[in-house]
Amino acid sequence: MTSSNGPVQLLRAAERPATAWRNGGGVTREVAGYPAGSGLDEFGWRVSLADVASAGPFSAFPGIDRVITLVEGEGMALTVDGAEHVVDAPFRPFAFSGDAATDCRLLGGPLVDFNVMTRRGRVTADLLLADAPRTVDVPAGAAVLLVCLSGTATSGSTLLTRYDAALLGSAGPYDLRPEGVTAVVTFRTAGTSAA
Numbered sequence: 001m002t003s004s005n006g007p008v009q010l011l012r013a014a015e016r017p018a019t020a021w022r023n024g025g026g027v028t029r030e031v032a033g034y035p036a037g038s039g040l041d042e043f044g045w046r047v048s049l050a051d052v053a054s055a056g057p058f059s060a061f062p063g064i065d066r067v068i069t070l071v072e073g074e075g076m077a078l079t080v081d082g083a084e085h086v087v088d089a090p091f092r093p094f095a096f097s098g099d100a101a102t103d104c105r106l107l108g109g110p111l112v113d114f115n116v117m118t119r120r121g122r123v124t125a126d127l128l129l130a131d132a133p134r135t136v137d138v139p140a141g142a143a144v145l146l147v148c149l150s151g152t153a154t155s156g157s158t159l160l161t162r163y164d165a166a167l168l169g170s171a172g173p174y175d176l177r178p179e180g181v182t183a184v185v186t187f188r189t190a191g192t193s194a195a
Contacts, residue, residue: 007170008156013163018051025056025104028115031165032145034123034187044123045187047145048115049163052076055105061098064117067127069093069183071149073111079103087113091129091149091181114149116185128184136174142188144168151180 011032018027033046040046040061049071058078068087070076075088081100088107096102098117118125129149130136136155138144145167146153148160154177158166168174176182 008158009167009169010158011165011167013161013165021059025054026050026052026110031147031163032167034143043117044119044189045125046115046117047147047165047185048117049147050113050115051110052104052106052113053110056103058102058104060101061117063120064098065095065120065125066098067093067095067116067125069114069127069129069149071112071114074106074108076107076111076113077105079105093127093129114147114183118187122190124188124190126186126188128186130176130178130182130184131180133175133177136168136176136184138168138171138174139186139188140171142171142186144174145183145185145187146176147183147185148178149181149183151178153178153180153182 016029018029020027028048028050031047031049033043070087070090078085078087080096080102085094087094116125116127136144145165147165148162153160155166155174160166
């Protein structure tokens with residue numbers, strides 16, 4: 001698929017396999033990662049949606065910066081290195097270190113969360129949650145991932161329904177028209193300047 005700005009990789013939610021957690025507390029569906037096909041020990045960045053079915057500890061990710069956002073459900077209380085943080089408002093990102101000992105307690109049943117992970121010192125991510133039309137600028141040398149978290153969204157001729165994503169690989173402006181909430185995640189590798 002292409003737009004007036006170049007290639008757009010469309011990532012449909014229905015085509016994502018679910019991977020069960022080691023502790024049995026839920027499943028994760030990877031939306032996208034870089035480099036493509038890299039495992040949990042090699043990625044520069046990784047974005048996923050998780051169905052959390054029960055309380056329990058989070059897996060440790062040394063050297064990884066994490067941002068978690070509640071998408072569906074009543075939320076959770078995260079205990080990060082002994083300090084409790086209540087994540088119960090949808091579409092409000094919470095950042096924490098993957099190095100930290102983290103435990104999750106559900107506040108009212110199963111939930112879905114949106115996860116952005118970046119390898120510290122190699123990649124940074126800026127997360128914006130868009131609920132109104134805007135122009136999305138892809139800086140030179142960066143990548144932008146759009147993930148429709150509620151409703152629908154269009155960019156050019158690309159229609160995203162809930163949990164669909166589009167990876168924008170070419171620099172330049174893109175129009176985004178969300179009817180709901182769409183995550184706009186800009187990834188920059190170390191040494192890439194901000195736009």
